[in-house]
Ligand SMILES: Nc1ncnc2c1ncn2[C@@H]1O[C@H](COP(=O)(O)OP(=O)(O)O)[C@@H](O)[C@H]1O
């Protein structure tokens with residue numbers, strides 16, 4: 347299977363959850379010729395030095411994935427964006443260094459560039475990031491620009507609302523196969539025009 351933009355977006359969103367964030371905001375805008383994504387988290391953040399290392403393709407903290415010597419998410423983001431006329435930006439601050447600690451990753455990809463990976467499975471991406479382990483709130487905002495004034499899709503949904511809707515507020519996560527299937531169906535229904 348080829349690595350899609352949605353695979354990349356999942357990896358970047360996983361970083362936010364792994365950074366200990368209890369609030370992660372994911373915003374995706376899909377147009378006919380470009381797709382953009384912004385991920386904002388209130389996790390542990392990175393110092394300027396850590397950010398410089400994270401954007402170096404040969405760096406990983408060596409703790410999260412013992413045995414793997416290079417980071418995947420951020421270097422792929424940079425390499426993919428820079429080789430396809432896309433855009434990327436990462437801003438980050440540690441607690442105490444800013445009144446709004448955490449990390450913000452923004453990117454945009456040109457879908458008309460033949461080297462841009464395919465977008466991939468958007469509802470699958472949303473489902474995947476909602477099922478990461480941990481107690482965290484996540485806001486997913488999606489907008490797909492229709493063509494010629496029709497077919498626009500737009501929604502904003504919270505992870506806690508989805509847990510509530512599926513009767514899983516107590517569990518606090520989508521942990522069994524049945525819950526994940528129901529979550530997938532719920533997301534598919536939100537994506538309908
Ligand atoms: N949202 C984030 N918040 C805090 N630290 C982050 C975030 N994203 C990435 N990092 C740091 O940058 C490093 C590199 O990230 P990444 O390229 O995805 O590789 P990996 O996750 O495999 O280590 C991470 O190990 C982590 O220390």
Ligand SMILES: [Mg+2]
Nearest residue numbers: 357361418419
């Ligand atoms: Mg990662």
